[in-house]
Amino acid sequence: MTEWINVIVQGVLIGGLYAMFAAGLSLIFGIMRLVNIAHGDLIVLAAYIALVTATTLGLNPIVALVIVVPVMAALGYVLQRFLLNRTLGDDLLSPLLVTFGLSVIIQNGLLELFTADSRRLQAGAIEVATIPVIQGISIGMLPLLQFTLAVVVIAGMQFVFYRTALGRAFRATSDDPAVAQLMGLDNRHVFALGMALSLAIVAIAGVLLAVRTNFDPAIGPARLIFGFEAVIIGGLGSLWGTLCGGILLGVAQGIGAHIDPGWQMLAGHLAFLLVLAVRPEGLFPKIH
Amino acid sequence: MPEAFLDVDMLDAFYGDFQALFGVSMRVEAGAIVAVIGANGAGKSTLLKSIAGLMAARPEAIRFGGVAIGGGPAYRTTARGIALVPEGRRLFSSLSVEENLLIGGQLGRPGPWTLARVYELFPMLAERRALPSTALSGGQQQMAAIGRALMSNPKLILCDEISLGLAPIVVRDIYARLPSIMNEGVAVVIVEQDIVQALTASNHVYCLQEGRVALAGAAGALTREAISAAYFGV
Numbered sequence: 001m002t003e004w005i006n007v008i009v010q011g012v013l014i015g016g017l018y019a020m021f022a023a024g025l026s027l028i029f030g031i032m033r034l035v036n037i038a039h040g041d042l043i044v045l046a047a048y049i050a051l052v053t054a055t056t057l058g059l060n061p062i063v064a065l066v067i068v069v070p071v072m073a074a075l076g077y078v079l080q081r082f083l084l085n086r087t088l089g090d091d092l093l094s095p096l097l098v099t100f101g102l103s104v105i106i107q108n109g110l111l112e113l114f115t116a117d118s119r120r121l122q123a124g125a126i127e128v129a130t131i132p133v134i135q136g137i138s139i140g141m142l143p144l145l146q147f148t149l150a151v152v153v154i155a156g157m158q159f160v161f162y163r164t165a166l167g168r169a170f171r172a173t174s175d176d177p178a179v180a181q182l183m184g185l186d187n188r189h190v191f192a193l194g195m196a197l198s199l200a201i202v203a204i205a206g207v208l209l210a211v212r213t214n215f216d217p218a219i220g221p222a223r224l225i226f227g228f229e230a231v232i233i234g235g236l237g238s239l240w241g242t243l244c245g246g247i248l249l250g251v252a253q254g255i256g257a258h259i260d261p262g263w264q265m266l267a268g269h270l271a272f273l274l275v276l277a278v279r280p281e282g283l284f285p286k287i288h
Numbered sequence: 289m290p291e292a293f294l295d296v297d298m299l300d301a302f303y304g305d306f307q308a309l310f311g312v313s314m315r316v317e318a319g320a321i322v323a324v325i326g327a328n329g330a331g332k333s334t335l336l337k338s339i340a341g342l343m344a345a346r347p348e349a350i351r352f353g354g355v356a357i358g359g360g361p362a363y364r365t366t367a368r369g370i371a372l373v374p375e376g377r378r379l380f381s382s383l384s385v386e387e388n389l390l391i392g393g394q395l396g397r398p399g400p401w402t403l404a405r406v407y408e409l410f411p412m413l414a415e416r417r418a419l420p421s422t423a424l425s426g427g428q429q430q431m432a433a434i435g436r437a438l439m440s441n442p443k444l445i446l447c448d449e450i451s452l453g454l455a456p457i458v459v460r461d462i463y464a465r466l467p468s469i470m471n472e473g474v475a476v477v478i479v480e481q482d483i484v485q486a487l488t489a490s491n492h493v494y495c496l497q498e499g500r501v502a503l504a505g506a507a508g509a510l511t512r513e514a515i516s517a518a519y520f521g522v
Contacts, residue, residue: 165390168383168387168390168391168394169391169394171383172380172382172383172391174382175380175381175382175383176378176380179374179378179380181341181342181361182363182366182372183366183391183394183395183440184440185363185391186363187363
């Protein structure tokens with residue numbers, strides 16, 4: 001029994017990480033109908049930037065976030081303003097193709113620079129610290145920190161989106177880009193800010209991923225799939241739904257892995273397909 | 289002729305290969321109400337969209353306060369003090385009524401219009417400030433759209449078909465509030481299908497026909513015959 005509770009608790013905790021993969025993805029889709037195929041690779045890029053920062057400056061990776069987050073946000077702004085804005089229009093295909101190209105470039109660029117060797121970020125004592133809950137169940141400090149950060153990030157996004165002038169600009173531009181311009185909003189700037197925010201979240205997700213598990217230049221696409229699945233399970237346009245989607249995915253993967261280590265991915269995908277079959281609009285669709 | 293407040297000079301406008309405006313010229317003096325009338329497809333909305341900076345145009349074709357502004361971009365035109373109330377209201381559906389007003393004022397242009405003043409002008413909106421904009425009736429949505437435009441404290445406000453799809457009593461109610469907008473020294477260009485409404489509300493009228501100015505003059509000086517001739521091209 002405690003074994004299963006343990007599986008579920010660990011699944012929930014990793015679900016927070018998946019929700020963070022998903023949050024940035026759904027944010028930019030919501031604002032500018034852009035499907036970012038390079039999202040997973042940008043997560044890996046953030047992990048490598050953290051690796052370089054942590055090793056050259058001798059920082060703890062968690063502290064390195066102070067540098068990685070602004071760097072990724074700036075990259076997001078520039079990427080959107082000078083490249084991706086040009087692909088936006090009535091056709092969904094061109095941004096899709098351009099971000100696919102970007103994904104290839106990032107993967108191969110990282111391969112050239114860092115080789116295909118697996119890397120890992122060392123976060124020190126926090127990695128092995130645990131909190132015993134009851135007999136047989138203990139929660140790792142690191143997964144707990146990750147989950148807490150995920151909840152804080154989602155809550156922060158919710159606040160920005162619904163309580164600030166920036167969020168108002170995001171929603172207005174998403175509703176009607178032409179009329180948003182009449183309000184004095186420069187769409188190109190608003191979109192670039194959206195991508196900056198998305199990549200700031202990617203930076204946090206990338207660092208947390210890299211502390212938790214080994215990474216190499218090729219693992220991006222799988223993180224993209226987890227992100228997509230969490231978004232779809234939770235329902236497009238709902239941030240808390242995305243968190244639940246991530247948790248469901250994490251738990252399903254945990255249960256699968258517990259039955260047979262080879263079933264981890266399969267169980268996650270099955271849970272996703274099941275939700276898609278039963279509730280195609282997701283568990284918490286946005287109510288208009 | 290001295291330069292007017294808004295000077296449209298030989299403006300052409302295109303949708304792809306289709307030309308919607310052919311050498312349209314128009315003058316709006318500070319504080320004036322100008323009506324633009326014409327049949328469907330005459331180019332009225334295109335004219336307003338061009339002034340607002342949403343259409344490509346020769347910069348010199350539109351001069352506002354002595355500055356060439358033709359061709360936009362629209363967000364800069366708004367910052368210069370021109371606000372458009374678009375046809376069909378086009379409120380932001382995922383924003384509440386109050387958020388729609390707030391976003392209208394997000395540039396922070398100084399002037400007399402504040403949230404409180406807009407609510408004073410349209411008390412109905414104050415009662416419904418927290419509702420989603422989609423929950424408003426057509427007339428209330430039109431008020432919100434006008435309020436949203438006022439929030440940018442414009443020097444010139446462009447109203448596109450504000451009576452479209454509204455009950456006559458609601459239209460009268462909205463037009464009855466025009467003077468309190470005018471009192472702040474704002475110039476207004478209204479596009480109307482309803483000729484009588486347009487003539488009574490305005491000082492000056494332009495009639496468009498197939499993208500050209502067919503008739504222009506002081507509202508009181510135009511005869512019914514001249515207007516119908518210009519309107520229908522008969």
